[in-house]
Amino acid sequence: MRKKKRIKKSLVILQLLRTTITMEYLIGMKFNNFVLLAHDNNGGRDILVMKQDQQKFFKLDEYAGMVVSGEAGDTVYFSEFIQKNVVLYRIRNGYSMSPSAAANYTRHELAEALRQKVNIVNLLLGGFDKTSNTPSLYFMDYLGTLAEVPYGSHGYGSYFTYSLLDRLHRPDMTQVEAEDLLLKMDSGRRKY
Amino acid sequence: MLIRVLLPNGEEGIFNADCLAVSLLQAIRRRYSDLAPDETIDLCSIAGSMKELSQSLNDNAAQFFTERELCLVVKVSGSASSSFAYTPLLAEYSMNQEFLEILNHKSESVPKSRRKSRALQTARQTEPSKVEYAQEAVKKGSTAVAVRGKDTVVLAVEKRALAKLQDARTVRKICSLDDHVCLAFAGLTADARVLVNKARLECQSHRLTVEDPVTVEYITRYVAKVCQRYTQRSGARPFGVSFLVVGFDQGTPKLYQTEPAGTYHEWKANATGRNAKTVREFLEKYYTEESTQTRDEAIILAVRGLLEVVQSGSKNIELAVMEKGKKIEIEKYIQHIEKIREEEAEKKKKKPHP
Secondary structure (H helix, E strand, O other): OHHHHHHHHHHHHHHHHHHHOOOOOEEEEEOOOOEEEEEOOOEEEOOEEEEOOOOOEEEEOOOEEEEEEEOHHHHHHHHHHHHHHHHHHHHHHOOOOOHHHHHHHHHHHHHHHHOOOOOOEEEEEEEEEOOOOEEEEEEEOOOOOEEEOOEEEEOOOHHHHHHHHHHHOOOOOOHHHHHHHHHHHHHHHHOO | OEEEEEOOOOOEEEEEOOOEHHHHHHHHHHHOOOOOOOOEEEEEEOOOOEOOHHHOOOOEHHHHOOOOOEEEEEEEEOOOOOOOEEEEOOHHHHOOHHHHHHHHOHHHHOOHHHHHHHHHHHHHHHOOOHHHHHHHHHHHOOOEEEEEOOOEEEEEEEOOOOOOOOOHHHOOOEEEEEOOEEEEEEEOHHHHHHHHHHHHHHHHHHHHHHOOOOOHHHHHHHHHHHHHHHHOOOOOOOOOEEEEEEEEEOOEEEEEEEOOOOOEEEOOEEEEOOOHHHHHHHHHHHOOOHHHOOHHHHHHHHHHHHHOOOOOOHHHEEEEEEEOOOOOEEOOOHHHHHHHHHHHHHHHHHOOOO
């Protein structure tokens, strides 16, 4: 009986792992004066799309925000939890969490959850630090990985975007140029 | 059981003590009929210890005496609330100062068991409860005033004079609980800090679970609930703080006050802390719906109220204003305060003139 249970659990995790490299698509790009975050609007499971105006962006108080993908309920639950805690920090201390602080806090929560429960949440956190006047972009995945990156992506589409961004991304782009670049990524994504 | 009683006329009578105390006293009265009927009598031993039969009339008299004990008849005057005064009815004893002292000095003459119960009685009457101690702590705290206007809520607190080397910014008597709720307090600062922390957490928790900001009443009720819990817990003392919670419930301004006991009420304008009564009387006199229509009028009312009890000067007053739809603003009204102070000073100058 015990063996069967173990096999079942691992099967469930394998299924979930599959959904992590999922049909959902996130992209983030950092430039000299701003950070751009984008997400696809599909909400559903794999090929079954139930909603086409899904919001995946969560504002973290005044100077940061994140786009989230992964397991349907986990993403929203985790993101709202982080959101409220970032606001609580500001109310308690009188000043907002910096994007770097917010990113490290989010990673900490991800890492803690990793061995408590199955929590499949991948995200890109972008922000603008008021004190140093610099933008920052952080890549995080469900295993608790944290990396500060010039550009990042989640989902099957990421296989295509990285190569494109390696070639086309320049930190000194304007907002208009950045949006053009985003559209290029999107067309690249559509090809698969 | 038989006892011997020295009657006022000098005779010694023998009485049966195996009866109710009231019956024994009645028997003594019958034997010595010179006593007025409304005079209370009692018995005491030769040594001066009162038997206090008159306070336990329905008890068996035998328990108060030993076999063949010699007793005196004593007149009782006074009542339970003031102390009793006993006068022996025998001349040679009533003249004896030492005896009188022993008789009326209850702490020595009362038998141990009786002494304890009486001590407990007095203790229960006069000892303040923990909640009352907490309320005393609030009365010693620096004053805080709150006024609810039409579209504005104002908090004004007295800033205690700081030591020279102390950084003024670290003393915060006005705290925000969320973007639309804030409070001022009077009492123990550390207790306030704990409660404010809990309240802030509750505000965000509420937002997380129901996707709505708290109403002012909800968070006040939560704080009051925590306060009350500590008034009933053994080993813990109540919080010695009183809060003035202000905020907006979707555009409607609100003001609530909590107390250490765990109660809360809604107010139009209120004060707490030292001299709160004076400020409240001032507010009762001058607060009307019309007088607090605009933001400035509400501010002026609050500051004037505070100036009644605080040494005038912008250095001693901290002000916070919250308007409908906007975030709280602190410390921008120094000019207002200075202006009001000048007006008040002028009024005082004009007073002596007829």
